[in-house]
Amino acid sequence: QVHLVESGGGVVQPGGSLRLSCAASGFTFSAYGMHWVRQVPGKGLEWVAVVSDDGWHTQYGDPVKGRFSISRDNSKNTVYLEMNRLTPEDTALYHCAKRTTGRWQDAFDIWGQGTMVTVSS
């Protein structure tokens, strides 16, 4: 059974940094790209970033480009999201998600429960 567990969320001041982790189990982690998606409680969904199965290719949504960095460690079955220069607009529940198939364009199927990030002074 596929299982994704996020951690690392918390309260951080504007301009600060945070590193999220997502531990995966139940599937061949190194065979799938991984995404991060966020949701402000009570609001809609926003795609944040993706990393390829081998970690070499990444892509980011415009609101986080240049501030966030996604990476992975296939030896630890873990994907990371390094977040810098945080602003209140980054406050959200952050989910990691497993890519659906081996095809880059095929988004994601399984989601973790998420970790909450609050940016506030």
Add this chain to the structure above:
Amino acid sequence: QTVVTQEPSLTVSPGGTVTLTCASSTGTVTSVYYANWFQQKPGQTPRALIYSTTYKHSWTPARFSGSLLGGKAALTLSGAQPEDEAEYYCLLYYDDAWFFGGGTKLTVL
């Protein structure tokens, strides 16, 4: 920035059929947008229903189907059940990024 537009809300009667649509500011939605659909109930994590426009996941109820309709991606629910009341989000792939629609609140009444 690509803007993806969905109906804010729709209502369907139990047993009825309803179609939700997903439009892109970039123009006609085609298969290369690899449309996805997700269902989210209050307090729950989103659940994937459809990927690559028409493909169902192993857990997707047969009453849900995906298609292209009038230049948009579409999710059709045939034979609505009370448990289908939820928020539905579409997701489009464009220019090496993914864009969510604002969601459709579906009421089964």
